Every structure is written in structure tokens, then in C-alpha cells.
Amino acid sequence: MLRLETERLVLRPLGTGDFEAYYSYTSVPENMVYTIFGPFTPEEARKFLEMYENWWKEDPPRVYEFAIMLKKENGKMIGNCGLYMDDEKRATAMLGWYIHRDYWNQGYATEAVKALLKFGFEDLELHRIHAECNTDNIASARVMEKVGMRREGHFIKNRFDRVGDRKMWYSEFFYGILREEYLNKQPLYGGKEDRLMDFFEVVDKRYSYRGEFLDTPVPREDLIKIVTAGIKAPSARNLQTQSFLIVTDADLRAKIAEIIPQKGIATAPVLILLVSQRQELGPMKVSFELKDYGAAAENILLAIAALGYATVWTDGETSMIPERQEKLAELLGIPEDRSVRAVLPVGIPKDPGGKQAPRKPFDELVKFNRYS
Numbered sequence: 001m002l003r004l005e006t007e008r009l010v011l012r013p014l015g016t017g018d019f020e021a022y023y024s025y026t027s028v029p030e031n032m033v034y035t036i037f038g039p040f041t042p043e044e045a046r047k048f049l050e051m052y053e054n055w056w057k058e059d060p061p062r063v064y065e066f067a068i069m070l071k072k073e074n075g076k077m078i079g080n081c082g083l084y085m086d087d088e089k090r091a092t093a094m095l096g097w098y099i100h101r102d103y104w105n106q107g108y109a110t111e112a113v114k115a116l117l118k119f120g121f122e123d124l125e126l127h128r129i130h131a132e133c134n135t136d137n138i139a140s141a142r143v144m145e146k147v148g149m150r151r152e153g154h155f156i157k158n159r160f161d162r163v164g165d166r167k168m169w170y171s172e173f174f175y176g177i178l179r180e181e182y183l184n185k186q187p188l189y190g191g192k193e194d195r196l197m198d199f200f201e202v203v204d205k206r207y208s209y210r211g212e213f214l215d216t217p218v219p220r221e222d223l224i225k226i227v228t229a230g231i232k233a234p235s236a237r238n239l240q241t242q243s244f245l246i247v248t249d250a251d252l253r254a255k256i257a258e259i260i261p262q263k264g265i266a267t268a269p270v271l272i273l274l275v276s277q278r279q280e281l282g283p284m285k286v287s288f289e290l291k292d293y294g295a296a297a298e299n300i301l302l303a304i305a306a307l308g309y310a311t312v313w314t315d316g317e318t319s320m321i322p323e324r325q326e327k328l329a330e331l332l333g334i335p336e337d338r339s340v341r342a343v344l345p346v347g348i349p350k351d352p353g354g355k356q357a358p359r360k361p362f363d364e365l366v367k368f369n370r371y372s
């Protein structure tokens with residue numbers, strides 16, 4: 001029997017033997033507000049389970065509907081999820097899921113949907129997976145964003161169907177993800193294990209990526225995590241001289257790419273600019289500003305790598321050329337007392353798998369106690 005496993009869940013084919021658990025949530029109106037069918041009578045629930053079971057008997061199945069079972073609580077079934085082939089070409093499919101309301105808000109849907117994506121792209125070798133949801137169904141939209149699906153459409157009152165206990169015209173979000181996006185988004189997907197890297201792996205895996213990016217947007221949630229890592233970097237006397245400009249607007253990005261002609265900057269779906277407040281030089285002819293900037297930049301680079309995106313620290317190409325500085329300041333409304341120190345392209349790399357540049361031998365760089 002097909003079995004998919006995640007950290008906390010086991011997914012296996014759903015069938016008529018699962019009536020009790022299936023009916024326990026598909027019969028509850030609160031659980032079925034945004035679902036196309038339901039809430040179910042016992043007869044309807046049995047009919048659906050029979051249908052799922054029969055689909056599993058097809059070779060190959062056109063629908064793969066799984067029971068979602070907890071590893072703890074003696075393998076209790078807490079929901080179901082499935083992949084529905086769009087047609088006989090078996091290149092694209094829709095996904096969907098239900099979780100028992102007692103188990104909402106614990107990340108189980110995200111974990112199950114990630115397993116479905118892995119199964120769909122790695123085992124079924126699909127080209128694209130998509131799903132739709134009512135725009136009021138914020139929890140479902142968030143699940144799709146968390147697993148890296150892109151919001152590709154916002155249809156206004158496009159569908160006349162049941163919402164809760166009445167039928168109405170409602171709006172839908174359409175989400176999609178392509179095979180190459182799934183495979184390139186290391187290490188969140190496509191790796192041996194579906195998990196975030198630990199800190200030392202991030203330090204080890206971070207590298208300067210100088211190629212082109214896929215146009216897959218970086219979710220706002222990830223951007224906030226990334227710049228927050230910059231805000232949390234140490235700052236001399238805690239003067240907090242660093243600020244951050246996130247540019248997602250396509251016209252502005254194109255104009256920045258004209259100023260700094262670099263493949264990554266021209267193709268990345270988002271640019272993060274490190275905007276630094278100039279400081280008086282101290283007696284040692286240095287300012288804290290640059291030290292703060294270095295700390296913030298490295299935290300940001302590590303956060304980008306930890307979330308599975310790529311970037312490169314383009315400082316030489318930005319802050320060392322006064323003419324570019326001036327053009328950026330004018331284009332982006334940078335205040336007089338601040339300057340753009342770096343433009344970081346962020347996104348999913350088109351050619352992943354790069355490596356950090358080699359380092360000098362450990363013994364050359366590190367001494368214990370006395371330098372010589």
C-alpha cells in the first residue's frame with residue numbers, strides 16, 4: 001500500500017474502512033464551510049469513501065486521496081487530502097485537503113500538502129500542481145503560500161456555490177506551483193529530507209549566486225523574516241544605522257537593473273536594498289556605520305539561505321561607484337543622510353546547486369592563544 005511519511009504524519013489511501021473518522025469531521029458544518037460538498041449525511045460520507053476507494057483501484061489512479069494519520073495518538077486519522085489529475089495526460093493536477101477542526105492551526109495541513117507536492121513532483125513527475133480557495137478562507141491561502149505555491153489569480157465573485165449554509169457568488173484565489181520551482185527551492189523541497197537547515201548547515205551552504213532567477217515571487221512572510229534578521233543584527237552603541245528597502249515593483253526593479261547591470265538584479269522577483277545612515281568618522285578614521293552594515297548584511301544573507309533562496313552581496317557593484325549611488329538615490333527617494341550600500345537580488349535560482357568559494361586553510365586563518 002502506498003504510504004507517504006512526514007515528521008508527524010502518515011498518509012495512506014483513504015477507503016470505506018475509514019468511515020468513523022471521516023464522518024466525524026465531514027458531518028460538522030464548521031468543518032465544511034468552504035468545501036464544495038458537505039456537510040455530509042452518513043450515506044453521503046459512505047458514497048464519497050467508496051468513490052475514493054474505487055479510484056485507488058484504477059491503474060494508474062486519476063485521483064489519489066489519502067487519509068492523514070497522526071503518528072502519535074495511535075495513528076488517529078485527522079483528515080484527508082488528495083491529488084486530482086486534470087486529464088489523461090497526467091501532467092497537471094489539483095490538490096485539496098480537509099483537517100478535523102480539533103487539529104487546526106498546528107501546521108498539519110502544511111505538512112500534508114508538502115507531502116502531496118513531493119509525491120506529485122517526485123513520484124508522479126507532474127509539471128504543475130494547482131488549487132483554488134474562497135478568498136475568505138485565509139487559513140487555506142496561508143497553507144498554499146507556506147508551501148511555496150504562487151497566487152496566480154484573484155477572481156472576483158466568479159463562482160456561485162455553497163458557503164456555509166447558503167449559496168452565493170464568491171471570490172477565489174488561484175494558486176499554482178511548477179515542477180522546476182519545487183525542485184529548485186532547496187532545501188525546503190526536493191532534498192532528501194523536508195526540513196529547514198540548522199544554523200551551521202546554513203553557514204556552510206550559503207554561497208554567492210550570480211546567475212538568473214526564476215520569476216516565482218518570494219512570499220511577503222519570507223521577506224519579513226529576512227529583513228527582521230537584518231534588524232536583529234548587532235549594532236555599535238545600538239545606534240541602528242541600518243534600514244532596508246524591499247523592491248518588488250517590476251518597473252522599479254527594471255530601472256535598478258539599468259543602473260546596476262547584473263543578471264541576478266535583472267531577473268530576481270525582489271531586490272532588498274541595504275540603506276545605511278552615514279556617520280561622522282571617529283578618531284580612528286572609521287565609522288560604526290560600515291560595521292553595522294556588515295553585520296546586518298550577513299544576517300540577511302544567512303536568512304535568505306536558510307529559507308532556501310539564493311542571493312549575492314553586490315556591494316562592490318553598488319557602493320563603490322558614486323554615479324550609481326546617485327541614480328539609485330534619485331530613483332528611490334533615498335534621504336540625503338543615507339546611502340544604498342548593497343542591492344541583494346533574492347529568489348529561487350534558475351541554476352541551483354552552486355557552492356561557496358573555497359576558503360584558505362583553517363590553520364592559516366585560525367590560531368589558538370598567540371598569533372605567532
Ligand SMILES: Cc1cc2nc3c(=O)[nH]c(=O)nc-3n(C[C@H](O)[C@H](O)[C@H](O)COP(=O)(O)O)c2cc1C
Nearest residue numbers: 206207208210312313314315316317318355356357
Ligand atoms: C563587502 C562585500 C562586497 C561584495 N561585493 C560583491 C559584488 O559587488 N559583486 C559580487 O558578485 N560579489 C560581491 N561580494 C561577494 C564576494 O565576492 C563573495 O562573498 C566571495 O567571493 C566569497 O564567495 P561566497 O560568497 O560564495 O562564499 C561581496 C562581498 C562582500 C563581503
